[in-house]
Amino acid sequence: xxxxxxxxxxxxxxxxxxxxxxxxxxxxxxxxxxxxxxxxxxxxxxxxxxxxxxxxxxxxxxxxxxxxxxxxxxxxxxxxxxxxxxxxxxxxxxxxxxxxxxxxxxxxxxxxxxxxxxxxxxxxxxxxxxxxxxxxxxxxxxxxxxxxxxxxxxxxxxxxxxxxxxxxxxxxxxxxxxxxxxxxxxxxxxxxxxxxxxxxxxxxxxxxx
Amino acid sequence: xxxxxxxxxxxxxxxxxxxxxxxxxxxxxxxxxxxxxxxxxxxxxxxxxxxxxxxxxxxxxxxxxxxxxxxxxxxxxxxxxxxxxxxxxxxxxxxxxxxxxxxxxxxxxxxxxxxxxxxxxxxxxxxxxxxxxxxxxxxxxxxxxxxxxxxxxxxxxxxxxxxxxxxxxxxxxxxxxxxxxxxxxxxxxxxxxxxxxxxxxxxxxxxxxxxxxxxxxxxxxxxxxxxxxxxxxxxxxxxxxxxxxxxxxxxxxxxxxxxxxxxxxxxxxxxxxxxxxxxx
Numbered sequence: 001x002x003x004x005x006x007x008x009x010x011x012x013x014x015x016x017x018x019x020x021x022x023x024x025x026x027x028x029x030x031x032x033x034x035x036x037x038x039x040x041x042x043x044x045x046x047x048x049x050x051x052x053x054x055x056x057x058x059x060x061x062x063x064x065x066x067x068x069x070x071x072x073x074x075x076x077x078x079x080x081x082x083x084x085x086x087x088x089x090x091x092x093x094x095x096x097x098x099x100x101x102x103x104x105x106x107x108x109x110x111x112x113x114x115x116x117x118x119x120x121x122x123x124x125x126x127x128x129x130x131x132x133x134x135x136x137x138x139x140x141x142x143x144x145x146x147x148x149x150x151x152x153x154x155x156x157x158x159x160x161x162x163x164x165x166x167x168x169x170x171x172x173x174x175x176x177x178x179x180x181x182x183x184x185x186x187x188x189x190x191x192x193x194x195x196x197x198x199x200x201x202x203x204x205x206x207x208x209x
Numbered sequence: 210x211x212x213x214x215x216x217x218x219x220x221x222x223x224x225x226x227x228x229x230x231x232x233x234x235x236x237x238x239x240x241x242x243x244x245x246x247x248x249x250x251x252x253x254x255x256x257x258x259x260x261x262x263x264x265x266x267x268x269x270x271x272x273x274x275x276x277x278x279x280x281x282x283x284x285x286x287x288x289x290x291x292x293x294x295x296x297x298x299x300x301x302x303x304x305x306x307x308x309x310x311x312x313x314x315x316x317x318x319x320x321x322x323x324x325x326x327x328x329x330x331x332x333x334x335x336x337x338x339x340x341x342x343x344x345x346x347x348x349x350x351x352x353x354x355x356x357x358x359x360x361x362x363x364x365x366x367x368x369x370x371x372x373x374x375x376x377x378x379x380x381x382x383x384x385x386x387x388x389x390x391x392x393x394x395x396x397x398x399x400x401x402x403x404x405x406x407x408x409x410x411x412x413x414x415x416x417x418x419x420x421x422x423x424x425x426x427x428x429x430x431x432x433x434x435x436x437x438x439x440x441x442x443x444x445x446x447x448x449x450x451x452x453x454x455x456x457x458x459x460x461x462x463x464x465x466x467x468x469x470x471x472x473x474x475x476x477x478x479x480x481x482x483x484x485x486x487x488x489x
Contacts, residue, residue: 014384044226054432125230127456187230198229
């Protein structure tokens, strides 16, 4: 059960979900927005990710669902750039800052200048509650993950991996290159909304002492 | 709570609607068993229950309570006397209910008329062992509030349910990344004998068996996961995700267990043998 017309592909994922895979990652926010605006019958949840939106249903998937999702027209997502960005105060003293500087041919101050100058956007979440994969880094700051992940990364750590920046909402194992830390509260179940960084949120880093 | 046994948590139907900010669904691993326990005491099927892992649970009623135990079949003992399994049972104030050890299966469910009324977190009372949301795992000495939300008086005396199968077979649909594997991977998955590894938990079953080889290298961009997804990390040993699976994963998913067979998967315990077959 697969269709391929248009700029995305809808494929059954088990018997209760459909994976919508965009040809261009830039289409994911629009596909997500279209499904938020006009949910399928029985749509239980949506999981936007790097190239895909997973549509979770509370009933069996039908051929009609696949056809509808194949025809899905991306909506114009809420224009994040028009919103005031969430500013995260960051102390740039991470254990991998020197390594990132070495890999990118910048000085440590140059890395910090590039990070604080970047207009970032939450592309998607998923690693942990409140974690946002931030896009918008300059291409030369795309660094690989550490060869050996750390068994414990403290909450608030600011890291880089591939095209993404991110902040660990709570202590966990992790393999991102750590450049700094923030005391911003990324996730609080008693706050509405609970996540500071939801898909589409514009974000800036501000260097603090 | 006099004793939680090896591991026990509060579970309901889970948290839905929060996946985009990284919140897993969680909820009872064997959802039909939890729903049945609720029906036996006249609760909404999604009410919160106690999920006991490998039996061993002991609780004392502080007032008159109507309870039922379902899931992995266990000896149920009330004040030292055998009590029925999968049937409503009244506990008098001070009565102690104890679960033995299941002969087959792993997770048993204790429903109380009115539901377990711990404070909900993001709309659910479930303990999510992966993300840490919801109440902590149950410990001796903990008092569990019982809610007042129940429907009509239950009318079912006993629910004759088959226990977990002696020779479990899980039906599979092809996963979204079957093309990441070589042609021998799917036949090896279907024909192989698999054993549930010791480090299995509510997040997923780690399976030991034939090595499943990839046809391509490289990293998959993280994408959403479903319960029943069979993900294959680079070492070739698959993980079959259960209730507390992460929202997204970065390894290719070769196959997905059909929803109807998820309760069978949720009742497998370390050391159990399991087989797969194609769903169609």
